Amino acid sequence: MNIRDTITTINELQAAGVIGSYAIGGAVGATFYLEPITTLDVDVFVAFRTEPGQLVSLRPIYDYLTARGCVVEGEYVVIAGWPVQFLPAGSSLVEEAIDQAVEHNVDGTPVRVFTSEHLAAIALQVGRAKDKARLLQFNEAGALDADRFQSIIQRHKLVDHWRRFERQFLGDQP
């Protein structure tokens, strides 16, 4: 199990033209800005080029990877021991997050990751307990550019979500 090998394979998938732009999100993406967060899988968001009304097919990805020894398990492909889920951009926020993702370098291995502000905005939008916890981590760590974050949540109509979150969790910090 080695997540750097997983990232290398995803880069190869892109270099082979099977996928276009991609960016890592979820807990693995957050780990680029925060302390490491326990997770069981890797979320890879992909900008699929489809015609209006055309369904996104993951088959080319699965075909490429299974030909190289990866195994499909339900909605995941196991790459270097890590279950990876390839996700299409299901909202304008995620589309923008993929478009504006930043490239990090892990000892010579490039990897595209959502910005911390987009990760936080997506956490706000998804809104599960663990997403709220992650949002608190971003806030506490000072990992967000406030102007940039505000601009994103205004653009994607999440200001009310943020106000509610502030009232609920940031009103009385020690």
Next chain:
Amino acid sequence: MNFDLTRVLESKRAYRRQLAARPLREKLEMLDALRARAIDIQRAAASSHLKADAVGEAPGTYGTGGPR
């Protein structure tokens, strides 16, 4: 012995900041180790009277309109 919650919380924050500042390579290695530990715990829970999914929640939707 004094129990100073403020100092405890500040100490935790400082440790988390220290972890966050580690090189990316190290943090990714920690992810590998954390996942291996989580799998061990799941297996142990599954083989005991504890349910592996005792603590669970709905998957995220990421704006796709349904569970992932």
